[in-house]
Amino acid sequence: SRYSAKIPTVKPNFPLLGQAPLMWRKNSRDAFRLMYDFFTQVDRAGKMMIGPKPVILVNHPDLVQQVLTRNDMCGKPFFYDFLGIKGGLVSERDGKKWLITRKALNPTFNTRVLTNFVPIMDARAKKLVETMRPLADNGEKINILEYLSECTLEMVFSTTMGRKAYELPGQKDYVKHLESVLTRLGERIVDVSQFLGVFYRMTDAYKKEQISRKFCDKFTDNFILERRQELQQDTKPKTVDDEYEAKSLNFLDQILTIRKSDGTFFGDQEIANNLYNVMAGGNDTSALTVSFACLFLAMNPNIQANVFAEISAIFDPDQDQMDLSLLKQLKYTDRFLKEVLRLCPAVPFVARETSTESRLQLDGVKIPPNQILAFNLFTLHRRSDFWGPDPERFDPDRFLPEAVEQRHPYAYVPFSAGVRNCIGYRYAKNSLLIMLVRILQQFELGTDLKQEQLRYKYEISLKLVGPHSVWLKKRSEL
Numbered sequence: 001s002r003y004s005a006k007i008p009t010v011k012p013n014f015p016l017l018g019q020a021p022l023m024w025r026k027n028s029r030d031a032f033r034l035m036y037d038f039f040t041q042v043d044r045a046g047k048m049m050i051g052p053k054p055v056i057l058v059n060h061p062d063l064v065q066q067v068l069t070r071n072d073m074c075g076k077p078f079f080y081d082f083l084g085i086k087g088g089l090v091s092e093r094d095g096k097k098w099l100i101t102r103k104a105l106n107p108t109f110n111t112r113v114l115t116n117f118v119p120i121m122d123a124r125a126k127k128l129v130e131t132m133r134p135l136a137d138n139g140e141k142i143n144i145l146e147y148l149s150e151c152t153l154e155m156v157f158s159t160t161m162g163r164k165a166y167e168l169p170g171q172k173d174y175v176k177h178l179e180s181v182l183t184r185l186g187e188r189i190v191d192v193s194q195f196l197g198v199f200y201r202m203t204d205a206y207k208k209e210q211i212s213r214k215f216c217d218k219f220t221d222n223f224i225l226e227r228r229q230e231l232q233q234d235t236k237p238k239t240v241d242d243e244y245e246a247k248s249l250n251f252l253d254q255i256l257t258i259r260k261s262d263g264t265f266f267g268d269q270e271i272a273n274n275l276y277n278v279m280a281g282g283n284d285t286s287a288l289t290v291s292f293a294c295l296f297l298a299m300n301p302n303i304q305a306n307v308f309a310e311i312s313a314i315f316d317p318d319q320d321q322m323d324l325s326l327l328k329q330l331k332y333t334d335r336f337l338k339e340v341l342r343l344c345p346a347v348p349f350v351a352r353e354t355s356t357e358s359r360l361q362l363d364g365v366k367i368p369p370n371q372i373l374a375f376n377l378f379t380l381h382r383r384s385d386f387w388g389p390d391p392e393r394f395d396p397d398r399f400l401p402e403a404v405e406q407r408h409p410y411a412y413v414p415f416s417a418g419v420r421n422c423i424g425y426r427y428a429k430n431s432l433l434i435m436l437v438r439i440l441q442q443f444e445l446g447t448d449l450k451q452e453q454l455r456y457k458y459e460i461s462l463k464l465v466g467p468h469s470v471w472l473k474k475r476s477e478l
């Protein structure tokens with residue numbers, strides 16, 4: 001199209017096919033590398049061509065700000081359909097429909113709700129360190145991600161779904177199947193040969209995906225059904241005083257009972273889709289971030305000592321306290337986590353689609369409706385014009401208030417930005433801090449991995465090629 005002639009194309013570029021041949025039958029590691037190479041060629045806006053279809057690479061913080069802060073730019077492009085869920089917070093493509101859902105669900109993550117989640121999260125974090133204790137004796141290397149995924153899953157179940165049990169029947173299989181659906185999705189998004197549904201449905205990959213998807217659907221459907229029945233049976237009289245207690249605070253209960261701004265309730269399918277979205281959005285991302293955090297602590301003993309010192313000063317080892325006011329005092333640890341999310345943003349790519357309302361102009365170029373805009377947070381967070389000559393250097397002080405003040409606010413957006421940002425970002429911050437506190441109180445972390453050896457791949461979330469390999473030493477025996 002004519003507008004896109006004004007936006008430079010990344011290289012290499014094949015006549016008529018654009019970059020499609022490079023995205024043909026690529027695995028998640030090569031694809032991640034490819035997107036790295038494309039985006040690092042772009043200063044402000046560039047484009048790649050999937051055959052005739054341009055994808056605009058929005059790379060400068062000015063333009064990131066311009067697009068993400070607009071309320072009429074909340075639509076999403078075709079590949080979000082690969083998730084196989086029509087609707088739901090993450091995957092709803094229509095910006096207007098999305099807004100109705102988002103407005104209704106925003107309160108499900110408000111401060112009161114999050115405050116109530118703290119002790120629930122803490123109980124799961126304590127269970128995690130108990131599970132890890134026996135591994136700490138012999139200098140054995142473990143893939144810490146495996147342990148953390150279980151913990152974050154239990155957190156999501158017990159908070160957003162209000163389940164009290166530590167482990168639900170079928171939970172482990174559910175995790176496996178959910179993970180396999182997301183991995184499949186990641187592989188499909190980066191491989192042009194799997195784009196067209198008619199061809200994709202003939203593959204073995206598709207058949208495998210269907211099996212996992214069916215398992216997940218059944219699991220969530222049962223969940224919803226059970227909870228609906230419980231809520232209906234709960235006939236104990238509710239007084240005004242009781243309201244705070246009586247009004248269930250978790251995500252599932254709210255979505256079962258609230259009305260949207262158009263007066264309607266959420267239907268069963270919508271509820272299932274949204275649960276699925278929260279599971280998909282909340283679990284992997286948090287587990288990966290804590291795993292990366294543990295790895296950076298293990299690779300940087302001085303920083304680990306600083307984080308541990310702060311935690312020890314705020315949390316009395318003889319007292320079992322955990323609350324938001326204490327978490328808020330963890331200033332250094334907070335900077336540390338921000339730096340982890342700079343170098344390893346768990347969701348490395350975000351995309352938007354323009355609509356007839358958007359009338360977007362990027363650097364003077366008018367962008368027509370139905371055009372795809374893509375953002376790469378991994379490369380954005382490594383621009384040396386915003387992060388200095390050595391952007392790979394791990395340094396929590398990059399997030400000292402005076403440093404932040406001097407930097408472009410949109411050079412750092414690990415939770416995306418604007419109205420369609422991560423709905424769970426305060427939830428995530430609390431859960432990450434709680435897990436870190438409990439892990440560091442018990443263990444010192446070590447590794448033989450070096451930062452420059454880390455290789456990444458894209459499976460919707462940012463994953464390491466290879467394990468998050470660390471060993472644990474019990475502090476009590478140091």
Ligand code: HEM
Binds near residue numbers: 278415416420425
């Ligand atoms: C470190 C942890 C996390 C990171 C880095 C992260 C990052 C992100 C990013 C970048 C987006 C925008 C995606 C897009 O536009 O395509 C997003 C959306 C979302 N996240 Fe998170 N997230 C995290 C944790 C969580 C948690 C714990 C939950 C839920 C409990 C959650 C639920 C969601 C949902 C539902 C959306 C879709 C929001 C919408 O479109 O309205 N996330 N997240």
